[in-house]
Amino acid sequence: MLIVGGTGGTGSWFASYFKDHGFLVSVWGPSGRVEVAERLGVRFASDLMGEVSESDIVLLSVPIKETARVVEKIAPWMKPGSLLMDVTSLKSEPMRAMLRWAPEGVEILGTHPMFGPTIPHIRGQTVILVPAEGRCDAWLSPMEEIFRKDGARVEVLGAEEHDHIMAVVQALTHFAYISIGSALESLDFDVAHSRRFMSPVYEIMIDFVGRILAQSPELYASIQENPEAKRVREVYIEECKRLAMLADAGDLAGFQEAMKSAADHFQGTEEALARSDKLISLWIDNREGGRRG
Amino acid sequence: MLIVGGTGGTGSWFASYFKDHGFLVSVWGPSGRVEVAERLGVRFASDLMGEVSESDIVLLSVPIKETARVVEKIAPWMKPGSLLMDVTSLKSEPMRAMLRWAPEGVEILGTHPMFGPTIPHIRGQTVILVPAEGRCDAWLSPMEEIFRKDGARVEVLGAEEHDHIMAVVQALTHFAYISIGSALESLDFDVAHSRRFMSPVYEIMIDFVGRILAQSPELYASIQENPEAKRVREVYIEECKRLAMLADAGDLAGFQEAMKSAADHFQGTEEALARSDKLISLWIDNREGGRRG
Known part of the structure; x- marks a missing residue:
C-alpha cells in the first residue's frame, strides 16, 4: 500500500x-x-x-x-x-x-x-x-x-448524500464554533478568566472552540467549501437574526415559541438531555477525581 | 428557611x-x-x-x-x-x-x-x-x-461583572445552540438519521442543542434579557457574516487568517484540544463499554 x-x-x-x-x-x-x-x-x-x-x-x-x-x-x-x-x-x-x-x-x-x-x-x-x-x-x-x-x-x-449531511454535521458545527471564537476576539473577552465561572455546558463548548482553533485552518476552511455549506450558513445566519430580533424586542413569548418549534422538529430532546447529563457527570468525575489524586 | x-x-x-x-x-x-x-x-x-x-x-x-x-x-x-x-x-x-x-x-x-x-x-x-x-x-x-x-x-x-461574564458564558452559548436548533428545523434536517454519521464533536454538540431545547424556554428566554446580551448577539452575528462572506467568496486564505487570529486571542487552544480529546475518550469508552455490557 x-x-x-x-x-x-x-x-x-x-x-x-x-x-x-x-x-x-x-x-x-x-x-x-x-x-x-x-x-x-x-x-x-x-x-x-x-x-x-x-x-x-x-x-x-x-x-x-x-x-x-x-x-x-x-x-x-x-x-x-x-x-x-x-x-x-x-x-x-x-x-x-x-x-x-x-x-x-x-x-x-x-x-x-x-x-x-x-x-x-x-x-x-x-x-x-x-x-x-x-x-x-x-x-x-x-x-x-x-x-x-x-x-x-x-x-x-453516496457522494452527494455524504456532502449533504456533512454540510450540517461538519460545516455548520465548525462554523458556529469558529464564529464564537471570532466573537470572543471581537469582544476582547477574557476566556481564561471566564473559566472560573463556567457551567459544564460552557466549559465543554469553549474547549470545542479551542479544539477547532488548535487544528489545521486549511482543513477547516476546506470543509466550508462543501457545495451545500453556503446555503446552510445562510440559513443559520437567518435564524440567528430572527432569534436576536425576538430577544432584542423583549418578545420573550416569541423566543420561547421558536425554541418549542425547534424542539418539536429536533425530537428526542429528552434523550439528548439524559445523554448530556451523563457526559457532564463523567467529565466532572474525571476532573474532580484528578484533583483529589 | x-x-x-x-x-x-x-x-x-x-x-x-x-x-x-x-x-x-x-x-x-x-x-x-x-x-x-x-x-x-x-x-x-x-x-x-x-x-x-x-x-x-x-x-x-x-x-x-x-x-x-x-x-x-x-x-x-x-x-x-x-x-x-x-x-x-x-x-x-x-x-x-x-x-x-x-x-x-x-x-x-x-x-x-x-x-x-x-x-x-x-x-x-x-x-x-x-x-x-x-x-x-x-x-x-x-x-x-x-x-x-x-x-x-x-x-x-459583583453584580455588574457577573452579568458581563454571563452575557457570553450563558447568553452567547445558549444563543448559538438554540440558533442551530432553529436552523436544523428551517433546513428540515433529519437529526435522528444524522446520528449515524456523527463525529464526537457533532454528537456532543447536537446533544447540547437537544439539552437546551428540552429545558424551560422561559428560563432560556430570560437569560437572553441580560443587559449586555444584545451587544454580544450583535457581535456574534457580525462575525458569522464576516466568516460566511470569506467562505462564500472562496477566500480560504482569509478564512484561515480569521481562524488564526481568533486562536491567538483565545490562547490555550492546545490545552483545550487535549481536554476535549480526553472528554471524547471518556464519552466513547462509556458508550462502547455500555454496548458490550
Missing part, C-alpha cells in the same frame, strides 16, 4: 494503522520527509510513480484543494485490480476526479474518516465509505471488515 | 439540599402544590407572610421577570438579622430590587447556581455569590462554607 501524503498528520496515522494490520506500507510526501517514514517504520517511496504502478492500494491523504491535481497525476498509472482511496472530508469532487482519471480496471473507494490523527484508537469512531458504483466489488468488503473489527462504526453512503 | 417558589424544579432542589444540611425548611409556591412539599418532606408555608416575618433565611426561586414584584411584596416584612437570597441567572436587576425593598437590618446575598435541578450532586458545579456591599457580613461565610464543603466551586463577584 502506498500512502501519498503519508508524511502528514492523517497520512501518518493511516500508515501506522495499516502497517499494524499487516500491510506492507510505503509513504510519499512532497516535502520528502524521509525521517517521518523512518519513525513510522515504513519505506519512503523515493520513486513515486514506480510505486504507484506496482501498488495494490494507493491511498491519497492530501488537502482537498490538491486532490484533483494529484489524482490526475497518479491515477492513470495504477495497475488493473488495484484500489484507489482518498481520505478527504468532501466526497463529490474527489469521486468525480477519481472516476475520471483512474483506468477502468482500478477500483475506487471514497473514504471519510470522521476523526483526526489525535485519537488514541479507532474504536467508536465513524468511518464513511463511498464506493464507486460498480467499481468497488472486490475491495469494499475487506476494507469495511478491517475498520469494523476494530470497533469503528462504518457507514456506506 | 423559607423557599418562595420551592415547589418548582430549582426551588425543590434547594429545599432538599438545605434540608439535608440540617435546615428547617418550608416551601411556598403560587400553585399551592402541597404534595410537592410532602414529597420533599418539608412543610408547606400556608401562611406565606407569617413565615416571611419569622424566617432566618428567605430564598427566592422564581422566574427572573417576577423577581422584582415578589421582592417588593416579601422583603419589607423580613426580620432584622435575617438573610434574603435569590437564585436567578441575572444579578444586576434582582440585586437592585432586594436593596430597594429589604429593611436595613436584613442581609442580601445574590446567588447564581450554574446548574439545573437534573444534576445528581453539587460536587464540581459552580455557585456564584454576589453579596450586597456592607450588607452581607454575617451570612456570606457560612453560605460559602456549605457549598465549598460539598465540593462546589464558589466564586464571589
Whole structure:
C-alpha cells in the first residue's frame, strides 16, 4: 500500500494503522520527509510513480484543494485490480476526479474518516465509505471488515448524500464554533478568566472552540467549501437574526415559541438531555477525581 | 428557611439540599402544590407572610421577570438579622430590587447556581455569590462554607461583572445552540438519521442543542434579557457574516487568517484540544463499554 501524503498528520496515522494490520506500507510526501517514514517504520517511496504502478492500494491523504491535481497525476498509472482511496472530508469532487482519471480496471473507494490523527484508537469512531458504483466489488468488503473489527462504526453512503449531511454535521458545527471564537476576539473577552465561572455546558463548548482553533485552518476552511455549506450558513445566519430580533424586542413569548418549534422538529430532546447529563457527570468525575489524586 | 417558589424544579432542589444540611425548611409556591412539599418532606408555608416575618433565611426561586414584584411584596416584612437570597441567572436587576425593598437590618446575598435541578450532586458545579456591599457580613461565610464543603466551586463577584461574564458564558452559548436548533428545523434536517454519521464533536454538540431545547424556554428566554446580551448577539452575528462572506467568496486564505487570529486571542487552544480529546475518550469508552455490557 502506498500512502501519498503519508508524511502528514492523517497520512501518518493511516500508515501506522495499516502497517499494524499487516500491510506492507510505503509513504510519499512532497516535502520528502524521509525521517517521518523512518519513525513510522515504513519505506519512503523515493520513486513515486514506480510505486504507484506496482501498488495494490494507493491511498491519497492530501488537502482537498490538491486532490484533483494529484489524482490526475497518479491515477492513470495504477495497475488493473488495484484500489484507489482518498481520505478527504468532501466526497463529490474527489469521486468525480477519481472516476475520471483512474483506468477502468482500478477500483475506487471514497473514504471519510470522521476523526483526526489525535485519537488514541479507532474504536467508536465513524468511518464513511463511498464506493464507486460498480467499481468497488472486490475491495469494499475487506476494507469495511478491517475498520469494523476494530470497533469503528462504518457507514456506506453516496457522494452527494455524504456532502449533504456533512454540510450540517461538519460545516455548520465548525462554523458556529469558529464564529464564537471570532466573537470572543471581537469582544476582547477574557476566556481564561471566564473559566472560573463556567457551567459544564460552557466549559465543554469553549474547549470545542479551542479544539477547532488548535487544528489545521486549511482543513477547516476546506470543509466550508462543501457545495451545500453556503446555503446552510445562510440559513443559520437567518435564524440567528430572527432569534436576536425576538430577544432584542423583549418578545420573550416569541423566543420561547421558536425554541418549542425547534424542539418539536429536533425530537428526542429528552434523550439528548439524559445523554448530556451523563457526559457532564463523567467529565466532572474525571476532573474532580484528578484533583483529589 | 423559607423557599418562595420551592415547589418548582430549582426551588425543590434547594429545599432538599438545605434540608439535608440540617435546615428547617418550608416551601411556598403560587400553585399551592402541597404534595410537592410532602414529597420533599418539608412543610408547606400556608401562611406565606407569617413565615416571611419569622424566617432566618428567605430564598427566592422564581422566574427572573417576577423577581422584582415578589421582592417588593416579601422583603419589607423580613426580620432584622435575617438573610434574603435569590437564585436567578441575572444579578444586576434582582440585586437592585432586594436593596430597594429589604429593611436595613436584613442581609442580601445574590446567588447564581450554574446548574439545573437534573444534576445528581453539587460536587464540581459552580455557585456564584454576589453579596450586597456592607450588607452581607454575617451570612456570606457560612453560605460559602456549605457549598465549598460539598465540593462546589464558589466564586464571589459583583453584580455588574457577573452579568458581563454571563452575557457570553450563558447568553452567547445558549444563543448559538438554540440558533442551530432553529436552523436544523428551517433546513428540515433529519437529526435522528444524522446520528449515524456523527463525529464526537457533532454528537456532543447536537446533544447540547437537544439539552437546551428540552429545558424551560422561559428560563432560556430570560437569560437572553441580560443587559449586555444584545451587544454580544450583535457581535456574534457580525462575525458569522464576516466568516460566511470569506467562505462564500472562496477566500480560504482569509478564512484561515480569521481562524488564526481568533486562536491567538483565545490562547490555550492546545490545552483545550487535549481536554476535549480526553472528554471524547471518556464519552466513547462509556458508550462502547455500555454496548458490550
